[in-house]
Amino acid sequence: MTTRTPMFPDRAILHIDMDAFYASVEVLDDPSLKGKPVMVGGTPEGRGVVAAASYEAREYGVHSAMSAARAIKLCPEGIFLRGRMDRYSEISGQVFAIFGDYTPLVEPLSIDEAFLDVTGCRRLFGSAEKVGRAIKGRILEEIGLVASVGLAANKFLAKLASDLEKPDGFTIILPDQARPLLASLPIGKLWGVGKVAEKQMHQFGIRKVEDLLAVPRDLVVGQFGDHAAHLLELAVGYDERPVIPVHEAKSIGNETTFREDISEAGHLQDILDQLAAKVARRLRSHGFMARTVTLKARYPDFTTHTRSETLLSPSDSSVEFRDAARRLLSDKLGRRARPLRLIGVTASNLVHEGEGQAQLFPDPDRERDRKLDSIMDRVHGKFGPMLKRGGHRE
Ligand SMILES: [Mg+2]
Structure with missing residues (x-):
């Protein structure tokens, strides 16, 4: 400029x-x-x-x-x-x-x-x-x-x-150039506005960033939920996110403590699936892949066990994480249905997407999974708050 x-x-x-x-x-x-x-x-x-x-x-x-x-x-x-x-x-x-x-x-x-x-x-x-x-x-x-x-x-x-x-x-x-430059920018250029959100914005007559800023804040929040505050900040060129060197991010994980101990295997697996998907999504949003998946399980007496699995190649796929987490859970619990008070999934041994064995020609299954993941990421970006399910706290 x-x-x-x-x-x-x-x-x-x-x-x-x-x-x-x-x-x-x-x-x-x-x-x-x-x-x-x-x-x-x-x-x-x-x-x-x-x-x-x-x-x-x-x-x-x-x-x-x-x-x-x-x-x-x-x-x-x-x-x-x-x-x-x-x-x-x-x-x-x-x-x-x-x-x-x-x-x-x-x-x-x-x-x-x-x-x-x-x-x-x-x-x-x-x-x-x-x-x-x-x-x-x-x-x-x-x-x-x-x-x-x-x-x-x-x-x-x-x-x-x-x-x-x-x-x-x-x-x-320059800082004082940001606002005028952003004003005339197509709304789809804002981070986090994917194709779906862009279409929805267009339906509201929001085509440029300045159109978004002209909408009363309450309406934007009502329409775009948790994501709105961040969008409105970006729209005026405000972004506080730090630069995070890759070696500092050692692992990405999520865990859930249950309101009441859970012993039912199907219920546990449900929650685990969601955690695995969430961890994979966070990896993708940071551009990481992980070689290792770890399951953490805490029993009502607070004893805590972890068990890990190393993947064949680094992955950020929700399906691969889910499958690994399920295997770890069934290994861990065996046939006994002992109640748990917490489970968690962590991805570690991170590499950056593109490092390691990057797959230029992924196999069809993996490619299909990736497409599904990217659709889910977009849906989540827009409807995330609505997708959260009850039954456990995070
Ligand atoms: Mg390039």
Whole structure:
């Protein structure tokens, strides 16, 4: 938005996002692909989807998550490549190593994007803008790839900024620029407004962020529940969420203490299923996957037992967590129906989504589960408060 040296009295957050990452790595390794429409993902004959498309391919209307068959129709001369996750992970490691030279406060969002809290390094490295430009420059010089950078006083605005002038963008949103910029933004650009919520907003005549702000607060809260307060804060560019480095998040868990001890296996399993789904949802919302699932069970005399299972590969799937938790519960309880006063599910051994064995071509079952999870995440984002069931407290 501007190039003058910004002042960020409170926090300075960078959002750095590699441009067309998988496709760009392919071009880097095979320069003959430069300037050509390159797509990485499933084969056009198969049922695969496009995982990444070069900007040349995007000019044909191709975008990620589109079916490969449709992409090839739009762009018949396009070059389709199977992905090489190992190579992408390797380059990702190099990019994150550069981030780490500037601040320990790096929160990865995926294999190719991260938030960096550079508030503390402004003194050491100069202004936050200088730090951002230095990182962008080093990614180009040392790795040969292009990143887009957003700089702002919080995560929401920084992420918005990095997207504004993509590709090869460097965009600053100063605190006093946030409100006017947000006002004319489509409502779907607010975090947490998914497709379903966006449609509902449209039905209320809310198309831009300023439309939302024009609605009396009570009505917004009545319509969008718990989520409303956060939406209204984002709408004015306010976002207090901290940058959380991945190594600090060691586990994510939820537990429930019952109003009365429960011994009925079906009832326990019901509650456990909900806890497992909730933990998986929280992992997904933070962009984590977990290798280990742990069940915690507390008996009426307060003795507490835990039992863990290591998954075959890191997962954030509600179904996989549910199944693991059920296995642990039936191992734990065996045939005896001893009453419990608390159960909990924890996911640990976290990796970031995209690290470890990232699956570019997931098996159909897993893919179906993922689709279901993402639908449930959207439904939960909108109707979460209504989905809570009685019978236990958290
Ligand atoms: Mg990217």
